[in-house]
Amino acid sequence: MSKQNLSFSWARTGAMAAVAAAALALGGCAATGSNPQDPYESFNRKMQSFNDGVDDAVLKPVATGYKAVTPEPVRLGVGNFFGNLGDLWSLVNHLLQGNGEQAYNHVVRFSTNTVLGLGGLLDIATAMGVDRQKQDFGRTLGAWGIKPGPYLVLPFMGPSTVRDTVALPVDWKGYVLSDMHPISHRNSLLGLKVVDDRARLLQAGDMVDAVALDRYALMRDFYLQSRQNRGSDGRIEDMDAGKLPPEEE
Secondary structure, three states: OOHHHHHHHHHHHHHHHHHHHHHHHHOOOOOOOOOOOOOOHHHHHHHHHHHHHHHHHHHHHHHHHHHHHOOHHHHHHHHHHHHHHHHHHHHHHHHHOOOHHHHHHHHHHHHHHHHOOOOOOOOHHHHOOOOOOOOOHHHHHHHOOOOOOOEEEEOOOEEEEHHHHHHHHHHHHHOHHHHOOOHHHHHHHHHHHHHHHHHHOHHHHHHHHHHOOOHHHHHHHHHHHHOOEEOOOOOEEEOOOOOOOOOOO
């Protein structure tokens, strides 16, 4: 066995052990939910209520102000810039999953948008027909056969699963801004990303509030369904990444 394959094997084994440990730890919590995918519904509802309170008090007002004072072309450029940085981590995860074609596409995306798109402010690659297929380490764990585990709502971060929660530290370490220095510059950029992401969800969030009889159940079901990952043969294999769609401008 080559050193590369051995390292890959150890990484996969370690990830599976971490997921199993997290699942066992959560097993000690009281399972009160009626949905088999959401045994910790009581805890999750409280956590979503907390997150909604933080959003109403801080994030939504800031995002609303950001959208009001920032011209649309500037906001589009900001979104393109952070999307271009994210393409690097998607590239790594496509490689870990053995998706050679998509890995190559993301090499093309990143190089094209960085060089011709003014550092990623312009999404030239999409205009060329090279679409983004976002990947994270949670999806990679799923491709390795690790099940998602119960639904979880994380403080400040929102919907997740046991597997995706375990994957978060790897996703953070793999994100290109995580090691940026000085830290003040990194935090400023991350703060801008959070506000810009929230601004893109303003209209979608208002629509959810308007139509949902049970906002929690709607958000949970949407997340779990949108995390479903279809394999090359069209079968649903596992949970995949998904967020509320960006608002229509």
